[in-house]
Amino acid sequence: MTSRWRKNADALARLVRNHEGPLTRELVRKPGRFGLGQVPSRLAPDAVAHAVCGYCSTGCGLKLHLRDGEACNVTPDPDYPVNRGMACPKGWEVLSPLDADDRATHPMVRDADGHLVRTSWPEAMRRFVDGVRSVQQAHGDAAFAFLGTGQMPTEELAFFGALSKFGLGMVHGDGNTRQCMATAVQAYKESFGFDAPPYSYQDFEESDVLVLVGSNLCIAHPILWERVCRNPHDPDIIVIDPRRTETAEAATQHVPLRPKSDLTLFYGLAQALIERGCVDRDFVAAHTAGFDAFADFVSAFDEARVVAESGIDAPAFRRLVETIAQGERVSFWWTMGVNQSHEGVRVAQALIDLALMTGNIGRPGTGANSVTGQCNAMGSRLFSNTTNLLGGRDFTCDSDRADVARILDIPVDRIPDERSLAYDEILEGVREGRIRGLWIVATNSAHSWIDQNDFRSLREKLDFLVVQDMYASTETAEMADLVLPAAGWGEKEGTFINSERRIGRIRKVRRAPGEALADFQIFRLVANAAGLDDLFERWKTPEDVFDLMRALSRDRPCDLSGIEDYRMLEASGGMQWPVPESATRDGARPEQERRLFADGGFFHTDGRARFVFEAPRPVAEPTDDAYPFVLLTGRGSSAQWHTETRTGKSATLRKLAPSESQLEIHPDDAIACGIEPGGLVAVASRRDRLVVRARVTTVVPRGAVFLAMHDARTNRLTYASFDPYSHQPSYKHAAVRIESVTDAG
Numbered sequence: 001m002t003s004r005w006r007k008n009a010d011a012l013a014r015l016v017r018n019h020e021g022p023l024t025r026e027l028v029r030k031p032g033r034f035g036l037g038q039v040p041s042r043l044a045p046d047a048v049a050h051a052v053c054g055y056c057s058t059g060c061g062l063k064l065h066l067r068d069g070e071a072c073n074v075t076p077d078p079d080y081p082v083n084r085g086m087a088c089p090k091g092w093e094v095l096s097p098l099d100a101d102d103r104a105t106h107p108m109v110r111d112a113d114g115h116l117v118r119t120s121w122p123e124a125m126r127r128f129v130d131g132v133r134s135v136q137q138a139h140g141d142a143a144f145a146f147l148g149t150g151q152m153p154t155e156e157l158a159f160f161g162a163l164s165k166f167g168l169g170m171v172h173g174d175g176n177t178r179q180c181m182a183t184a185v186q187a188y189k190e191s192f193g194f195d196a197p198p199y200s201y202q203d204f205e206e207s208d209v210l211v212l213v214g215s216n217l218c219i220a221h222p223i224l225w226e227r228v229c230r231n232p233h234d235p236d237i238i239v240i241d242p243r244r245t246e247t248a249e250a251a252t253q254h255v256p257l258r259p260k261s262d263l264t265l266f267y268g269l270a271q272a273l274i275e276r277g278c279v280d281r282d283f284v285a286a287h288t289a290g291f292d293a294f295a296d297f298v299s300a301f302d303e304a305r306v307v308a309e310s311g312i313d314a315p316a317f318r319r320l321v322e323t324i325a326q327g328e329r330v331s332f333w334w335t336m337g338v339n340q341s342h343e344g345v346r347v348a349q350a351l352i353d354l355a356l357m358t359g360n361i362g363r364p365g366t367g368a369n370s371v372t373g374q375c376n377a378m379g380s381r382l383f384s385n386t387t388n389l390l391g392g393r394d395f396t397c398d399s400d401r402a403d404v405a406r407i408l409d410i411p412v413d414r415i416p417d418e419r420s421l422a423y424d425e426i427l428e429g430v431r432e433g434r435i436r437g438l439w440i441v442a443t444n445s446a447h448s449w450i451d452q453n454d455f456r457s458l459r460e461k462l463d464f465l466v467v468q469d470m471y472a473s474t475e476t477a478e479m480a481d482l483v484l485p486a487a488g489w490g491e492k493e494g495t496f497i498n499s500e501r502r503i504g505r506i507r508k509v510r511r512a513p514g515e516a517l518a519d520f521q522i523f524r525l526v527a528n529a530a531g532l533d534d535l536f537e538r539w540k541t542p543e544d545v546f547d548l549m550r551a552l553s554r555d556r557p558c559d560l561s562g563i564e565d566y567r568m569l570e571a572s573g574g575m576q577w578p579v580p581e582s583a584t585r586d587g588a589r590p591e592q593e594r595r596l597f598a599d600g601g602f603f604h605t606d607g608r609a610r611f612v613f614e615a616p617r618p619v620a621e622p623t624d625d626a627y628p629f630v631l632l633t634g635r636g637s638s639a640q641w642h643t644e645t646r647t648g649k650s651a652t653l654r655k656l657a658p659s660e661s662q663l664e665i666h667p668d669d670a671i672a673c674g675i676e677p678g679g680l681v682a683v684a685s686r687r688d689r690l691v692v693r694a695r696v697t698t699v700v701p702r703g704a705v706f707l708a709m710h711d712a713r714t715n716r717l718t719y720a721s722f723d724p725y726s727h728q729p730s731y732k733h734a735a736v737r738i739e740s741v742t743d744a745g
């Protein structure tokens, strides 16, 4: 091990010397083993390292330019198959947030006076283990739960989930992917038999009709939009969104449907396509089940009903039908406008139904394609060990548990035989006193969860709250009893899985500040402090865990077993699952861009995809005379990321983002409410009221207003309702009232 970067490690060694124990002895003797104060010696000091970006699920390849062994600059990788030399502002600025002043640099514990004060790692670990054990002893093992993320490497997610459940005896754990992808997961599982987004980004370039539903690609996935712009077929681009977003503006057709009327629209679309004879009968007969019942069901959705319920006029609806009917390679793409809905699973499945019935799947430029959100949402779906058992398995299935026990070489009774509660159910457990402790890692729940006033009221019901984050200043860290300082992207090793199922590598090219440790190393410390070294004997490095993931995925739809090591990944420009061993035998390599279902075979045991459908349901909080507007929320700009703990620390990104949050409101509504452009306006729901500047614009339709989620106040207004199948929060519908306020008010 190189000793060049020992300064921090020596400081730590001094700090922990007084707390001799098995854990601290190793930290003191071999701090490098925990990655402390070091960047990998394998990289030449002035080399260029390659890594995928740490923000969105596009997964752009970046070149990290090193000086004296540490990254000092970033450029997009021209050879990476995803972005081909492009990056959005967040990618260019990915290093800046690492240098922020408010990084968590040492563990902190809440003292008797209620202040968070600095402590040592050994003491932090003691507190951690005591805190977990005392809750579990008093209230049972299941009384401690965890909330994770789609923003850590898969190796860390797998370790976190395995440690919590198989090691510490927790039963319930979920993550921020519940807020994001749960709907797509559920939809794919029911329709295809496995959670498998079928596409490759090449499909953006090969379609002749692209249908983007509830997806503001220009803002949220700018480089995917660039891929659309490279499409040489002069495609029709249809954006289905109540707002005239940047993406809608750039499209060839904007379908401004009424919020939450998607299901009626898509069933009506299916009915119109059936009437026109657009069904691919051969495909439907050979590869699907349930079409006749579906056709029968949608016959009630005629044009008049679509027009009445969605607010789209008849000519616009006919043009939509016509465009799709004439398309030879039609692709359907959806994001949060679909997933974050009270009936999102059925809406996603309506898009899958449309693709299946028209035979638009498995061929170039087609598909029913969920665009993921966070850099590793896909990794968390497969390996976070939360609601699915590792590798997309089922906790309640005896043979699945036996497989995992055998592969990991652990006793099978270490694996819970019940399904984990979802995020919302875990919080209900807190409310009812069944869950008394939470370990929150890499998600800022106290900003991002729906209905914040309610969320915050639950804090006092927790006996012990641990928050593990890069920053000590997040809304959630400030509520914690114990804060564990984590290294971030760029300060650790591992892999992410992007939207098109591509596994890409991230690299350690920076020292983490102070005593912050990679989450992986924190999990090792926890395992050690809890006396679980034997159980996690094989989990020493991220690459060890990658090997376990290969074994866990063998012969499953998400097979990674053919990826021999990280080097193979890097040399191939990332690899899309599945990569079975046969695909890389004797030096062979799979094609660089691949889609699923080319052979029409789906993952249900009979090989057939299912048509799934259900009658539309009313929203949970409809508008009325007192609260006449629909509040929509979402991404504000390409320079802002979620709760802004990272992007808010880049001066460049701050300049690219609005200087304060603004309420988008239609000019007619502004006039009716007496609101001036740029004036202050109060937005009130039944839960709270906040004052913001008005942005008077036709981006939003009459009757709806929009607030970006980046403002911590936005979720004080949202209404906590959920899709019943996916438990995903419906962030994009709450009833609000608008009032003008004077500048003094």
Ligand SMILES: Nc1nc2c(c(=O)[nH]1)N[C@H]1C(S)=C(S)[C@@H](COP(=O)(O)OP(=O)(O)OC[C@H]3O[C@@H](n4cnc5c(=O)[nH]c(N)nc54)[C@H](O)[C@@H]3O)O[C@H]1N2
Pocket (backbone or CB within 6 Å): 056, 057, 180, 213, 214, 215, 216, 217, 219, 220, 221, 240, 241, 242, 243, 245, 258, 259, 260, 261, 262, 335, 336, 337, 338, 341, 372, 373, 374, 632, 633, 634, 635, 636, 637, 638, 639, 640, 641, 642, 732
């Ligand atoms: N710059 C930036 N990029 C990001 C992120 C970020 O925070 N900042 N976050 C990442 C993550 S985790 C995610 S999940 C993605 C999200 O990416 P997107 O889903 O594209 O972003 P949103 O703005 O949340 O929502 C998309 C659109 O849904 C529309 N919508 C609202 N209600 C409805 C409806 O009822 N029907 C339809 N059809 N549309 C509706 C909204 O008007 C909005 O324009 O972005 C990723 N990329």
Ligand SMILES: Nc1nc2c(c(=O)[nH]1)N[C@H]1C(S)=C(S)[C@@H](COP(=O)(O)OP(=O)(O)OC[C@H]3O[C@@H](n4cnc5c(=O)[nH]c(N)nc54)[C@H](O)[C@@H]3O)O[C@H]1N2
Pocket (backbone or CB within 6 Å): 149, 151, 152, 176, 177, 179, 180, 336, 340, 373, 374, 441, 442, 443, 444, 445, 447, 448, 449, 468, 469, 470, 471, 474, 486, 487, 488, 489, 519, 633, 634, 635, 641, 642, 643, 644, 645, 646, 709, 714, 715, 718, 731
């Ligand atoms: N109103 C409204 N609310 C929404 C949405 C919406 O559209 N509208 N969208 C929802 C969606 S799709 C999402 S994905 C969520 C996102 O919600 P969050 O997950 O809460 O958002 P982030 O700001 O990305 O939080 C990630 C946290 O992890 C920390 N972090 C980053 N990297 C690391 C790491 O490597 N290790 C550790 N330990 N910490 C790290 C960051 O500092 C930050 O505090 O928000 C949801 N909330």
Ligand code: SF4
Pocket (backbone or CB within 6 Å): 053, 054, 055, 056, 057, 058, 059, 060, 083, 086, 087, 088, 089, 090, 091, 092, 221, 222, 223, 224
């Ligand atoms: S599009 Fe996404 S992955 Fe690409 S540079 Fe921007 S944030 Fe990073």
Ligand SMILES: [Mo]
Pocket (backbone or CB within 6 Å): 179, 180, 181, 373, 374
């Ligand atoms: Mo998300």
